[in-house]
Amino acid sequence: MSTTTAHARGHGSTDTPILHAEAITHTFGSLLVTDSVTLELAPGERHGLIGPNGAGKTTLFNIIAGEIVPDSGSVHLGGVDVTRLKPDRRARLGLARSFQHNNLFTDLTVRENLSIAGAIAHRVGHVAWRAFARHREVHASAESLAVALGLEEVLDTVVRHLSYGTQRQLEIALALALDPMILLLDEPTAGMSPEETAAMKAMIAALPASLTLLVIEHDMEVLFDLADRITVLDYGKVLLQGTPREVRDSDVVRSRYLGMQ
Amino acid sequence: MIGRDPLHLPVAAALVIAAGVAWYGGDFFRHEVLAEIAIYAILAMSLDLLVGYAGLVSLGHAAFFAAGAYATAACTVFFGWPVSAATVAAVGCAAALAAVAGVFVIRVSGVFFIMITLALGQMVYAYFFKASEFGKDDGMAGIPRPDLSMIGLDATDPQVFSALTLIAAFGVWALLRTVVGSPFGAMLVAIHRNESRVRALGCPVPRYKLAAFVLAGAIGGFAGSLIAQHSGFVSPDLGFWTVSGEVLIMVIIGGMGSLVGAALGAVVMVLLRHELSHRAFWEAIGLPADLASYWQFVMGLIFIAIVLLAGDGLYGRLLTTWRRLRRS
Ligand SMILES: Nc1ncnc2c1ncn2[C@@H]1O[C@H](COP(=O)(O)OP(=O)(O)OP(=O)(O)O)[C@@H](O)[C@H]1O
Ligand SMILES: [Mg+2]
Numbered sequence A: 001m002s003t004t005t006a007h008a009r010g011h012g013s014t015d016t017p018i019l020h021a022e023a024i025t026h027t028f029g030s031l032l033v034t035d036s037v038t039l040e041l042a043p044g045e046r047h048g049l050i051g052p053n054g055a056g057k058t059t060l061f062n063i064i065a066g067e068i069v070p071d072s073g074s075v076h077l078g079g080v081d082v083t084r085l086k087p088d089r090r091a092r093l094g095l096a097r098s099f100q101h102n103n104l105f106t107d108l109t110v111r112e113n114l115s116i117a118g119a120i121a122h123r124v125g126h127v128a129w130r131a132f133a134r135h136r137e138v139h140a141s142a143e144s145l146a147v148a149l150g151l152e153e154v155l156d157t158v159v160r161h162l163s164y165g166t167q168r169q170l171e172i173a174l175a176l177a178l179d180p181m182i183l184l185l186d187e188p189t190a191g192m193s194p195e196e197t198a199a200m201k202a203m204i205a206a207l208p209a210s211l212t213l214l215v216i217e218h219d220m221e222v223l224f225d226l227a228d229r230i231t232v233l234d235y236g237k238v239l240l241q242g243t244p245r246e247v248r249d250s251d252v253v254r255s256r257y258l259g260m261q
Numbered sequence B: 001m002i003g004r005d006p007l008h009l010p011v012a013a014a015l016v017i018a019a020g021v022a023w024y025g026g027d028f029f030r031h032e033v034l035a036e037i038a039i040y041a042i043l044a045m046s047l048d049l050l051v052g053y054a055g056l057v058s059l060g061h062a063a064f065f066a067a068g069a070y071a072t073a074a075c076t077v078f079f080g081w082p083v084s085a086a087t088v089a090a091v092g093c094a095a096a097l098a099a100v101a102g103v104f105v106i107r108v109s110g111v112f113f114i115m116i117t118l119a120l121g122q123m124v125y126a127y128f129f130k131a132s133e134f135g136k137d138d139g140m141a142g143i144p145r146p147d148l149s150m151i152g153l154d155a156t157d158p159q160v161f162s163a164l165t166l167i168a169a170f171g172v173w174a175l176l177r178t179v180v181g182s183p184f185g186a187m188l189v190a191i192h193r194n195e196s197r198v199r200a201l202g203c204p205v206p207r208y209k210l211a212a213f214v215l216a217g218a219i220g221g222f223a224g225s226l227i228a229q230h231s232g233f234v235s236p237d238l239g240f241w242t243v244s245g246e247v248l249i250m251v252i253i254g255g256m257g258s259l260v261g262a263a264l265g266a267v268v269m270v271l272l273r274h275e276l277s278h279r280a281f282w283e284a285i286g287l288p289a290d291l292a293s294y295w296q297f298v299m300g301l302i303f304i305a306i307v308l309l310a311g312d313g314l315y316g317r318l319l320t321t322w323r324r325l326r327r328s
Helices: A057-065 A087-092 A110-121 A136-148 A164-176 A194-205 A220-226 A244-249 A251-256 B008-023 B028-054 B062-078 B083-105 B111-130 B158-180 B183-193 B195-200 B205-231 B241-254 B259-276 B279-284 B289-309 B313-327
Strands: A019-028 A031-041 A046-050 A072-077 A095-097 A182-186 A212-216 A229-234 A237-242
Touching (some): A087 A095, A087 B195, A194 A220, A220 A244, A229 A244, A237 A251, B008 B158, B028 B183, B028 B205, B062 B111, B083 B111, B083 B205, B111 B241, B183 B195, B183 B205, B241 B259, B259 B289, B289 B313
Parallel strands (some): A095 A182, A182 A212
16 A cells, blocks of 8 residues: 555655644444544545445544544644544535535525635634624625525525535535635435536546645445545555556455445 | 614614604613613523523523622722723623633533532622622612713613613614624524534534623623612622523513613513502402512513413514515
């Protein structure tokens, strides 16, 4: 298994990884869910994370995002040790994530959802003396993000009245509203119709090249087109790291993962 | 969040007009009640910032009420400070208490938050009950009202003092209105609705909760200062948990998450307390005057009715009714 950084898309070979999770180990009770996992992403890299149900993919996301403090191991973002930092600090350092299960402000409208994220992104959340409505830059970026993601029709709809697929889009939009350097997407197309999946795939492919992406995806086809490299997790262990082609051609993945499909 | 409440300005205007009409030509008793309503409205609005906006259900808000009242008493009686300076000191003391306590209480949420704030309130109560320098359970008397001779007014005149408290209540409403309409207010609502998501978006949630707790505590202290000036004395009862409970009931029956709702709750609660305990009231509506001794029982029945008939409080009921009328 290669531990050298793959320098995807011709980024200079002296780049320090923008995301570096080193020897992460974590247990839930007696269950070893993450077993000395090491992950290095070069700036701008598109990295896929696959593995069967319960392999520990979401747990690894939660560790990278700071929701879970691992038993051992370290996480660095852009060379900064964030192992002890809370999720909100990591978010402010440029790490955004979407959730496997939609995690939205369901009683609020799409516009309000995006404006909340926008207020944080624009660093105005602490302003208590000036009307929110007058922070036009926040609302303008919320609107333009909605337009870019095809949510402009539903801007003033309360989220819980939206279809599942549209809520899923908003889930991604909230993460994008932070204008992150690193974006973690946990099964972005889960539960979507084939058309919605295709649209989501196109949207992800069109994200700026400077954005570093780590995507958990069950739909192998989505990842094979999208990813520069793929990490295969199995029972908390890294089974294989390599290009999509290497992963597809690997016997062990065929038997352990693809064979299960 | 904020923009979707079309009634707050009309209702606020109606309350201001009603207060003006009640004040104009009111007698001594009327002005006493008006001042009390105004002071409890301030307390209820400050609690609503926590309960209705930030989702922090506190059962210890009377701690700040008492702290503000005692600080006012100490500054005026012990140090002979002018009432204006004592009021500022009261707000500062309550804010400091909220900041120190807040660091601990905002770590927990839900029912634990209710319990820990209840404990905080009872600690403050127990302290004043035992502190001999503050007169133990007798409290302190002789707290003056502001000296308004410069503008030719006398604040010991109930009419003048009630006007003062009503203006103060309006000022607090305007201040809190600004806060809840700001990005900070939107963050509080977001924290209330989905704390884990706001955190993932990069909001330092504990800092925001603490800021809300301190602001609410400071305004609670302001209300406490006014109640000390109003009655001229302070006692540990101001910090007793039933006071916290009463203010929470005001917020709930008035309408959580709406400042005018909280003020409305204070109006209803203070008026009911005064009317139901008066024999004349029962006689006037043709019922036995002895019912006046059962006023707390009747009040309980009324609250149950309000909660059953208007789950979102009176203001919430008003909003849904208005929306239904507009749709038809
Ligand atoms: N908070 C928790 N407490 C105890 N066990 C947990 C917890 N979270 C996850 N697990 C367990 O850890 C294992 C890994 O879960 P995780 O959600 O990371 O898997 P996953 O790879 O994301 O799976 P899926 O594809 O189903 O989303 C599972 O067996 C799960 O039941
Ligand atoms: Mg998962």
